[in-house]
Amino acid sequence: MFRIVCNSQKGGSGKSTVCRVLSVHAARLGFSVYLVDTDTQGTLTQWHEARETEEPRRVELTRDVLGKGMNALAAQGADFVFVDTPPNASEHLDDVFELADLVLVPIKPTPDDLKAALVTVYRLKSLGVPFLFVITQAIQNTNITAQAIAALSHHGSVAETILVNRVAYPSAFTDGRTPQEIEPRAPAAREIASLWDNILSYLHTGTVETRSEARG
């Protein structure tokens, strides 16, 4: 089972969105997928409560039992757990980071967001936790996105697929769905599927697999 944590200290970077769209994609592919919301804002929880379909399932695990809870899910045969986090990358999240096989760091391509993301990266590097940047809410055909990717690639791997700013996201979220559930053939759905493929490739690199297997 892979434990995927979404974090960036910048508010509104797309943490809850990445958890929502990737967990739905993986569940639709037939994987056993669970969500955990560790953010008291409850964005992920509220979205999940509005859903009509059960998958992906959500479990309530407080931070003090997160590790044990995830081990129990692994023992039940779960394939993936996505953990949403508050906009905070201080040492107060170290316990969550240490449980992760991979931390996804969503970033809007703006100079302010880039600066904020580097604080998260500093923590993850000092803990030795694998991470992958995911560019979100990008405005199409702008140089600033290419500049952001170039700048980020000095600090770590950047997912090849970019999530473009599209109205399908807020539209779908209003009733607990995701873009691929309202428009399966639209560009947002294709980008989400492609991002999932990037992440699966990354998960199957040696480092990530070793962490997961070492924990059982």
Ligand SMILES: Nc1ncnc2c1ncn2[C@@H]1O[C@H](COP(=O)(O)OP(=O)(O)OP(=O)(O)O)[C@@H](O)[C@H]1O
């Ligand atoms: N690709 C996108 N296109 C359009 N809107 C998007 C996209 N990704 C995210 N959004 C919107 O941006 C807002 C912030 O996204 P989200 O809630 O995922 O960020 P967050 O990092 O979880 O925020 P917080 O720090 O408050 O937890 C939401 O309203 C969401 O619908």
Ligand SMILES: [Mg+2]
């Ligand atoms: Mg959030």
